[in-house]
Amino acid sequence: MYPAPFRYHRPMTLQDALLLLVRYAPNSAILAGGQSLIPLMNLRKVRPGTLIDIGRIPGLSRMSFSDGVFSVGAMVRHQSLCEGEVERLGLPICFLRVLKQIGSQIGNLAIRHRGTFGGSLALANPASQWTLLSVLLDANVVIASTRGTRRQRYADVLGPPAQTWLGPDEVVLGADMRLSNLNEVFGFAQVAPSAGRPAMAFSLVATQRDDDRILNCRIAIGACTPRPLRLYSLENELANSRRAWREDIALADIIRSEVGHLQMIEGTDCRYAREIAVAAITRALKQAMMQ
Structure with missing residues (x-):
C-alpha cells in the first residue's frame, strides 16, 4: 500500500x-x-x-558519558549504539555489552542503520527495546517546543499503548540515562518467534551483588505489556536474596507470583504471555548474575 x-x-x-x-x-x-x-x-x-x-538538524546525533550520565541524541542510529563511537565513551564494560546485545536484537542490519533512538522513544512502540532501557534507567527525555526546552521522566511521558503525552508541537531531542552504580551488572533476554521478528516479551535487569547475594536490582519487562514496566515488587522480593536465583524453578515461581497481576497487551493469550514474561525475566536475571 x-x-x-x-x-x-x-x-x-x-x-x-x-x-x-x-x-x-x-x-x-x-x-x-x-x-x-x-x-x-x-x-x-x-x-x-x-x-x-529532522535528519539534517545539527547536534542530534551526539552521544556522551559524563559523571555517570549517558546522553543519547534523538538521531543516534540503532547501530551506533552497538559499535563505533559508543565504544570510546568510557561506558562500563557490562553496560556497553548489554547495549550491543539489545541493539543487535532490533530488526535487521538495514533497519539498525536507519532507525533512530529518538524515533523509538517518540513512537513508544511496546516492542521497542530502547523504551525498555529508558524505563529501567529512569531516563529523562529532553523535549523542545517553541515555548522552550524541558526535561521529563520518560516513564511519565508514556501514555496508552504506542502513544505518549507529548504535545503536537513538541519534539524529542534525546535522553539522559544515569547509571546509578558503575559496578552494576546487566542482563537482557528477548523471546521472539524468530530472528528479526518483533519480540513477544523481553526483560532487562540491572543488579548489584556481593558474591552470590543480590544486594539490589532493577527489573523491567516489555513487549508483552501495553508499555514497558518496572517491576518494583519483584525487585523488593529479590533484594538481599542469596539462593533463589540459583534454582530455576524457585526463581520462576517467585517471578510468576509477581507478574500474575500484570495486564498483558490486548489481543494476546494472557496466560501464555505471562509465561513468556516469566521466561524472559528469569533468563535476564540469570544472565546478570552469571557475569
Missing part, C-alpha cells in the same frame, strides 16, 4: 522545525529514521498531513 498524500519539509535548524510543527499541528509528524512511522503510513494507520524530517 501507499501512504495518503502528505507535505514534506526538511528544515536545517531546530527552530525552523519547531515553527513548522506549530504551523501544521496537530496534523503533522516528526520523521527521524522512519523505520516505524513509514510502515504505519503505508498501512494508513496514521495519516499525517505533513512530515518534518
